[in-house]
Amino acid sequence: MGREVAESCLDGVMIEMVSAYCTRFYATKPELAARRIEAIGYQVGHQLSERYTMERPRFTDHLEAIKFICKDFWSELFKKQIDNLKTNHRGTFVLQDNHFRWLTRISIDPTPESTEASSNDPSVTAENKASQTTNMHLCFPCGIIRGALSNLGIPCAVTADISNLPACSFVVRIKA
């Protein structure tokens, strides 16, 4: 059992990262903020995947690598495995976590942020803001998965689907 820290440290750092990039750095360019957050995740995923596969032989195919992400990798990060894995056998995989830890622990403040000059759409509701923030948060784990797979030699694109909360599905599309 490796070293541990309080989970609130990680939560705090993640929330602040998203907040800094969305409200301080790229307040008017959510696309850029999302990309930066995803890039941070990519870095983390890449390094973790490297550490967790050091002792193993290489994976024989994509499915084996994805299964590693679903089982060992996910367990190290979230103390549970992916609950459901689906694939269309043509390079798309859907990893479903029925109770994604980071969504359940992160509280999203529904009150709108101070608008100042950054919001030019007065009809942005509090609900929109909340879902926008959630999506920003999800860029981080998407990046982690993308980085992890990239370290295993599998370039891909990863998006998150939260149409079925509290379940969260990560859609991995492997690039040919």
Added chain:
Amino acid sequence: MAPLPARSGDAVFANIEHVNSELFTLTYGAIVRQLLTDLEEVEEVNKQLDQMGYNIGIRLIDEFLAKSNVSRCVDFKETAEVIAKVGFKMFLGVSATVTNWDTEGTSCSLVLEDNPLVDFVELPDTCQGLCYCNILSGVIRGALEMVSMKTEVTWVRDMLNGDDVYELRVKLLKQVLEEYPYKDDE
């Protein structure tokens, strides 16, 4: 008899949710790296880390007070001991020591020999002047402000810069007495 702080730090740490410290260390490292790329200037990054720490600290104090059950500190000396033995232990799993008190008892050093934030971290030469752990100084400043103490927290020694320990200097600037928020005539 008051409980010994060192023991309660361990007990609290054992009772909260934990996460793999590598994930935390790497996440923090990736954030610092990205900040360096985006902000370019080391001083700007230091400021942002402090700001982020402050924002975390003002919330972390609630969890700290709720879970550690510490009673109100009598003076700043006790406050520093509680931060070192219970605070650090509860969140980072490591204890700090309090040293170098000044004569008025308003300024001291918190010394950390072990710091999970910096596991596996080495700073390249291009990052001269970077306070890699600046988030910690912000956290302490933010948390203390929420309990009515305005402080100045600065780094004195940093192992990433070749020193033998991490040393934070905490200086109490002002103790703001709690005020009842409503005026009497309203």
